[in-house]
Amino acid sequence: MIFPFLRGILKWTEAPLTWSIFALCVMFYMMTFTIDRAAEESLRSSMDTEFLSVSGYMYYQYLDESGKNKLNPELRERILTGGAEPVLYLGSKALRDQNFLEVYNSFSFKGDQVAIANWKNKMVEHLRNIDKRASQVFGLSYQNQSIWQWITYQFMHGSFMHLLSNMLVFFIFASVIEKLFGSSVLGFIYISGGLMGGLGYLLLNPGVTSPLVGASGAVSALIGFYAFAERHKNVKFLYFISPMQGHFGFVYLPRWVILLICIVPDVSAYFATPDFIFSGVAYTSHIFGALWGLIMALGFKVFSRSKATA
């Protein structure tokens, strides 16, 4: 394991905005945790394998009939030969396609009409359960795009592990940026990076109903900014090979290694994930956030130079 350590976690007095954003994210998590727990339970009960399977078949018909069937040929072949797993993937995609969800009730599906009528009833219940989730209120998606949702999604997290991993990376980069460039720069990059991450998610996942939550877009912007702001200096990394003495410690590496470790896997994963899978990680948001951080870093350099020459 190798991970950027930079200056570690700084104190409240040294990085007040970093700690404030952290507190806000934790508060949001605690606030939404109880709401989501109940909603998740009812959602789990409404979404069984059979429901997903029928949704997959119906979605396939919808894509075929509406001329939008641009499915992966292998997936198509597997569905036509009766594969059960591919239908489930398609079913889960169906439940995230806003265009499908808008027309499913009036669409004339072929096949077992009794089962289709049952499925439609289940679908209504499922959508009702989905609306109960906190991520529908605070998250950003195709159908939920009010101005405040573009901001609130950056502070909301879906699970404890999601919060923990984001906050660990956030602390390491945010505290250094705040220390070196000031709180206003950190605040601006965080919020604007989150906005760009959200934009990337909506642009590259058209019609997706799954809400985007989490600070990862904004954190990627911080990573991109830091890696490019002063790219000629080496930074401190923590390496850990085994718990034996001498097998862990710190090593100074060039800044581009940060991108290699933190951003390149996201880009690779985005290109390596099959179209019919919804991975649960918004790679597009990470990539757009990092790109925005890079642009900000270049802009900051130009601005600093022009200020110095003036």
Place this chain on the structure above:
Amino acid sequence: MVQNNFYESESKLSRRKIKFTQPKLRLFAGLFDFVFLFSALYLLLSPVVKKLNTSLLLGASDFASDGMFLLFVYGTLSFFFYQFISVAIWGKTPGMHIWGLELQTKYGDTPTWSQSAIRAGLFVLEFCFFGIPLFEALTHKLGRTLHDRGSELYILSFHTEEDQKPGPLELRFISQVTYGFFAAFAFSVIMITAQLHSAFSDSAIQAPGEELSCLKGVSDQEVSAKNQIDKALALFFAGEVSSQCLSQELDREFWIQQDWTSLHYMTKGFVLQSLNEDSAEYFNFACEKSSTDQKDFYCLWKDLATDAKVDLNKVAKSFSSVELVSARIFAHKWATELGHISLAQSIDMPPKSELYGRYFFRHQILSNFISDKKNEMTAQIEAASHLLTFEDISHALNYICNQEASSCPSNSNLPACKTIESHTDSDRALRSSIETGVALLKYRSCAKPQLIGADDMSTWFNDVGWSDLVDFYTKATITNDETYTRRVERLVTSNTIPSYMKRELLFVLSSIVSNEDHAQFVLEQESRLPLSGKQRQFILGRLQKSLKQFDSIALEPLVKSRLAELAVEDEPAIIKERSPASESSK
């Protein structure tokens, strides 16, 4: 820290101690190289990985093996060029640079291009043998690897130990990370073990794959859609395929995209009926959706399926010449089961074929015996014995013995029971089949019908040596209950068994365990047999659990009250155990 500044490293070399590299540092450098190469490769090969992921997720093996091979080839080539180019140009890989290592010839020169190529080639070869040749370096006095010796290169270290030492705060952080690492590792091991365990348990249940590929060539796309579903349904009625198989057939995309006919709805109705689920809507739909000329037929079929009152002659007329094989088999089976032999004979059966073989074989033998004017029971025994399976014979014998013993005629008129008793396998049967145990118990109790109380019963048990039988019966009950409870638990918690299959298996299991006659019988026997309090509690507890598990609530209060009575009876014993010695010792 190894190097405080990437760009200043060369100027610092002269100030550092040069020595042969420790294997540890080489390993670290290799791991860093792996991280760099892997990140770059993952990005470059992401289209291949995407295709491979698609194949693996969809369960199609077409690209899975080719993709793995392609990745292996790309990976090997990239590794070769990574090592070759970096060593040829800089005399070290990026990983070596971080750890202050460098390759030199024995004269202290930087490696030549040919030396770099030989080293990279040998390194790749070592990995082709799973890296095992690398361990040979441990036996070398200078710790040199085969690829270094082959290319006549020496790997030297330019770093000092002091560079790596972390400060006290960093040490504290690292120790916390170490604990976290151990916790995560332990958690992963537990999770993986649990998943493997679950996967192996599931595979044990699913082992007989026969049931999932059971349509025996019926689903041939060349046969018309109507004929396909007709044959599948006929096989189902003939007992040749299970309802889960038929259900799977109906879930196929081929059918999903068709406009369903009345026959489809009827088939689905039968599938649901056999799964003990609500099927009425399907039967109604089949009747309503049928065309005018077939309305009578489908509505009649619906009535038959739902046990409504039907005119027998109308059924005979309607089903005898109908095109559907499934309808004729259904009517034949229905008429035979109800004992309307003449009606069954009036239905034209389809030409005999392998598909319905066992059904015809069974009925043919039975009707031959009956037409020979034999006693129907004797005919059944003989017919069953022709089927040559122990289960068929014992089932027939048990059934008939139960019938015979219910009226308790003189012992000489109980041939089936005598056959069971004289059967060499009866001991085994008693241990494995409650049914046989029940039949024999009934048969033997005919010898002494007037038993007054439990004491008489107990004395009589001892007189006739029935303790073995009681043991057998108890063991059979426990074994059965235990087996089914375990199977049900495994079934319910399985993640890989499809839901429709779960439903069917649960139904099959529940019909065995929660059969109320059986439960009633267990209750009766429990009150009659001379069992200890613990034995009674054990049997009743298990029965209660079974009844609860399958929502069979009719007998549950009875079992509960019986258990409560036992608890009250046991109470003095418990008090006795606690008092005086135990209390005083406290």
